[in-house]
Amino acid sequence: MKDPAGALDYSVGQKIVHWLMAILITLDLFVAQKFGNPLELADRLESRADHGSLGTIVAVLFVIRLYLRWRHGAPPLPGTMSPWQTTAARWGHGALYFLIGFLIFSGVATAVNATAPIPLFGSFDITLGQVDDTTFIFLRQFHEFATQAVIALVAIHVLAALYHWLIAGDDTTQKMLKFWSSRA
Ligand code: HEM
Numbered sequence: 001m002k003d004p005a006g007a008l009d010y011s012v013g014q015k016i017v018h019w020l021m022a023i024l025i026t027l028d029l030f031v032a033q034k035f036g037n038p039l040e041l042a043d044r045l046e047s048r049a050d051h052g053s054l055g056t057i058v059a060v061l062f063v064i065r066l067y068l069r070w071r072h073g074a075p076p077l078p079g080t081m082s083p084w085q086t087t088a089a090r091w092g093h094g095a096l097y098f099l100i101g102f103l104i105f106s107g108v109a110t111a112v113n114a115t116a117p118i119p120l121f122g123s124f125d126i127t128l129g130q131v132d133d134t135t136f137i138f139l140r141q142f143h144e145f146a147t148q149a150v151i152a153l154v155a156i157h158v159l160a161a162l163y164h165w166l167i168a169g170d171d172t173t174q175k176m177l178k179f180w181s182s183r184a
Contacts, residue, residue, distance in 0.1 A: 007073040008183045014068045015179035021061050025100075028054040029147070045116055052111050053120045059104045066097075072184060078170040092156060099150050106143040113139055 010018075031051045035044070074093075077086050108126070111118050113135040117125040130136065165173040 007075050009075050009175050010182060011068060011072045011184050012180065012182045014065070014072060015176055015182070017061050017065045017068060018176060019179055021058060021065065021100075024054055024058050024061070025150075028058060029151075032147070041116075045118075048111070048114065048118050049120065049122070052107070052118050052126065053122075055104065055107050056120055059108070062100060062104060075175065075184075078164075078168070078172060080168065080170060089160070092153065092160070096150075096153050096157065099146060099153060103143070103146040103150050106139060106146050110136060110139040110143045 028051055031047055031054065034047060035051075039047070077089055081089070112126055112128050113130050114127050115130050115133055115136065116127070118127055119125045161173045161176075164170055
């Protein structure tokens with residue numbers, strides 16, 4: 001294991017997992033968009049299975065990401081950042097990890113309490129066989145809240161990346177954009 005405090009850049013693996021998660025979470029949001037509206041039951045059940053399967057891939061990537069973060073650490077923030085910006089960046093990144101974990105956890109907790117089967121990848125039903133929807137509906141509120149919170153933080157994250165790139169002119173954003181190489 002490298003000394004996480006001494007990393008100069010993210011590893012290529014960290015960068016690839018970052019972008020794969022960004023793409024898959026966005027795709028999963030598109031699938032989930034329809035859940036808030038009235039839907040034919042067959043469509044809802046099929047979409048739940050698609051949504052849960054994509055979400056499970058995100059969950060696996062999240063575990064890999066945590067492992068890579070532990071193994072490689074993260075490069076230092078630019079020395080030109082003020083103390084409040086450094087503190088905001090640390091808390092913001094920590095909150096993103098926490099909320100994405102909570103998003104996945106609340107999604108799985110909601111899914112296992114559904115009253116109709118949710119076959120992940122077309123085969124593996126993850127439900128516990130509940131017969132009424134009370135717990136499902138209760139837990140879904142937390143999943144919905146986690147989604148709104150992640151969207152808000154991702155919006156701030158993107159604005160901060162644009163600031164580093166276009167205004168501050170440091171290499172923070174380019175490090176993640178050049179996902180095929182690493183100086184770590
Ligand atoms: C990858 C990140 C995820 C995102 C961005 C996401 C987003 C959403 C959103 C926006 C909804 C609709 C909430 C509402 O309007 O009530 C939803 C519902 C749901 N999600 Fe997720 N979710 C994710 C992961 C997961 C995972 C990992 C699972 C389970 C394996 C899951 C299972 C469900 C279920 C069962 C519902 C309720 C469907 C329904 O109302 O019929 N989600 N999700």
